[in-house]
Amino acid sequence: xxxxxxxxxxxxxxxxxxxxxxxxxxxxxxxxxxxxxxxxxxxxxxxxxxxxxxxxxxxxxxxxxxxxxxxxxxxxxxxxxxxxxxxxxxxxxxxxxxxxxxxxxxxxxxxxxxxxxxxxxxxxxxxxxxxxxxxxxxxxxxxxxxxxxxxxxxxxxxxxxxxxxxxxxxxxxxxxxxxxxxxxxxxxxxxxxxxxxxxxxxxxxxxxxxxxxxxxxxx
Numbered sequence: 001x002x003x004x005x006x007x008x009x010x011x012x013x014x015x016x017x018x019x020x021x022x023x024x025x026x027x028x029x030x031x032x033x034x035x036x037x038x039x040x041x042x043x044x045x046x047x048x049x050x051x052x053x054x055x056x057x058x059x060x061x062x063x064x065x066x067x068x069x070x071x072x073x074x075x076x077x078x079x080x081x082x083x084x085x086x087x088x089x090x091x092x093x094x095x096x097x098x099x100x101x102x103x104x105x106x107x108x109x110x111x112x113x114x115x116x117x118x119x120x121x122x123x124x125x126x127x128x129x130x131x132x133x134x135x136x137x138x139x140x141x142x143x144x145x146x147x148x149x150x151x152x153x154x155x156x157x158x159x160x161x162x163x164x165x166x167x168x169x170x171x172x173x174x175x176x177x178x179x180x181x182x183x184x185x186x187x188x189x190x191x192x193x194x195x196x197x198x199x200x201x202x203x204x205x206x207x208x209x210x211x212x213x214x215x216x217x218x219x
Contacts, residue, residue, distance in 0.1 A: 025176065039173055056163075082099075130142050
């Protein structure tokens with residue numbers, strides 16, 4: 001039986017969704033095949049992706065396999081398989097194997113490049129605004145997140161960090177979709193506590209920091 005979370009008396013029985021979210025998790029993740037994989041719509045595909053990522057992490061982090069030998073051995077295996085299939089095809093009256101052509105249209109490539117460019121430009125402009133200190137709350141959150149990420153990255157390898165991030169992206173969305181009400185309630189309560197703590201710090205510490213005089217502009 002799932003735990004019962006009482007409603008907040010200040011806001012009634014309605015629990016606000018975090019980050020003012022009005023879309024479903026599937027639409028937030030893109031609404032395509034990638035979202036289906038992350039939300040485990042097709043369990044076989046999701047398990048295969050998880051197994052492939054786990055095998056990759058095991059080869060590069062546990063066994064400490066290098067990328068170049070692995071790529072060379074994969075290429076050797078593929079070349080031998082094609083060589084054997086091509087030479088054995090006439091003996092069994094079969095056509096030799098054909099490698100399918102990968103065709104990417106200029107329009108699709110241009111759209112992908114423009115999308116990446118817009119996303120990168122938006123991220124850089126957002127980071128620049130935060131670094132300028134226009135929003136002190138976001139500035140402190142970014143600095144704290146970078147410090148935590150730096151500590152975590154210093155205690156494990158880059159491959160393990162990527163694998164942990166992949167596990168979080170592969171499991172947290174489906175868990176959130178299953179326990180959406182409970183998680184939204186906890187996030188809302190946690191956001192209120194953080195907001196109260198920030199208001200105390202702002203009133204007791206940040207507002208006491210001396211600042212220069214504000215220059216007024218006259219027209």
